[in-house]
Amino acid sequence: MGIHWDRLDKRLRAQVEANTAQYERVRPSLATVTSQLQSGIRDIFRSAELTPLFVTARTKSVESFRDKASRMLQPAEPGGAPALEFPDPLREIHDLVGVRVIVSLPHEIREAAALIKRQRSDFDCRADREKDIGSIESGTYGYASRHLIMRTLQNNTVKAYQQALGEPARATGSYLFEVQIRTILSHAWSELEHDIRFKSSDPRAWSPYFDRQFTATAAMLEAVESAFAELHERYETVTGYWDEEGEGAAPLTPRRVREVWQTLLPHVDRKSDDDWGWAAELLAAHGLKTTTELAALLNPETITDVRAALEHRYSPGPDRLLDDLLLWRFGRSHIELTAGDDEHRRESLQRRFRQLETYRLGM
Structure with a gap:
């Protein structure tokens, strides 16, 4: 039935069985709460820029409830009487209702959490923790997930559940539930881990090699998400x-100019110095003064044509490639505007211009 239930002290079994029977009785009402909260969380994103891939929810199963309610605390003294970690599990376990918000990228976890926490007319955030922080600080790996403990405020569906629960619960409409926010890759990893690691039918069949493999895949996951x-x-x-x-x-x-170039063409950044002044002067000579104009000039198809036309013996650096691109676009005016009295440069530009024109005729 579960690891904790199997290990539960016999003196505590009757109490857990009674709590489990009560949970099984009220679970249909709690499932209605789950559905309503799932819709409420999903509605938060309808008018937001961030759109999750999906929002799911689940009501803890009876078997899972029994096992979690069976968790024991270590006795304060050797030989001491055993005690339950959750003596009143229907009120002390905060993930009986769980909502999951699945997003695409890590930065969207933070955005989603902020959106949910701002809904102060419907929810009150009681706790907020990041699951991956501990693994980062300990130098280990795990999946990234944001866990929020939210409390409903004056929720009528919750009131109906609390009425079904009966004394000593009061129908206040306030109820604690968990919201987990994670990326799609972390979600897939955690689902597989849970199925293999935590749902193992026989713990004796577990091998340390499995832990090693999970650590390796978590490291790969972190690298992929970073990419x-x-x-x-x-x-x-x-x-x-x-x-x-x-x-x-x-x-x-x-x-x-340097920032735009290194973003669009990071593979063509072989300047021997960090002086991009000449590049800015070449652009200004043609009246190109804005970022959009530079982005339009650095067209990949044009770069391919220029490379083919000039048949560079050596891959050109930024200054030379920019010079060639301007020559391709502006032709003889580029020579007149930038050669000045430098006869060596003028001859070089004219030679390259003829090559470009020959290539164009053959296109």
């Missing part, structure tokens, strides 16, 4: 470059 988080952050940054009312309007200072 997805970085991809999302880069995506948000890049799309911002095209917002002409926001980030796209940012002026092309040398530092800004």
Whole structure:
């Protein structure tokens, strides 16, 4: 029936069985509470920018309730009388009703928790903890999950459940329940872990190798989630470059040119120094002054054409590639605007311009 139930002291079994029978009687009413709370949490996100992948809920099973209600405390003194961790489990166990909010990326866990905690007219947050913090501080691995203990306020569905529960419960409409917020990858990992590690029918069949494997997969999970988080952050940054009312309007200072270049073309960052002034001057010569204009210039298809046309013997660094891209786009005007009295540069630009034009004719 469960690890704790199997180990329960015989003197406490009658008490646990009585509590379990009462829970089995009122569980249908509690399931109605669960459904209502699931809908209430889901409704929080209907008008929010954040949309969870899904919101699920469950009412603890009778078997799971019996096992958790069977947990014992260690005696204060050797040989002391055993005691239950939850002597009044229907009121002391706070995850009889559990709601799960599943999101895509780690930063959305924080956003979802903040949204739920702001619903002060319906809920009151009584506890808030991050499951992964302990593993980080101890140097171990586990899945990331935010656990909120919420309390309903004047909830009529809860009142009906409390009336079914009977004395000494009072029908106040206040009820504690748990909300877990985690990413889809952490959710999948935790479900598999729970099925294998915590639902093992025979604990004697457990092997330390399983723990080692779970640790390894948790480490891989953390690496994958970090990669997805970085991809999302880069995506948000890049799309911002095209917002002409926001980030796209940012002026092309040398530092800004460097930031945009290193974001869009991190694989072409081989400058021997950190001076991006010349790049900013080349852009300014053509009146290119905003981030959006630079992003448009660094078009991947154009870069591919320029590379093919000039057949670089060595992969060009940012200064040279930018020079070639401007030559491709502006042609002879780029030569006149940027060569000046430098005959060596003028000859180089003219030679490259002829190569670009020959390539264009063959396209």
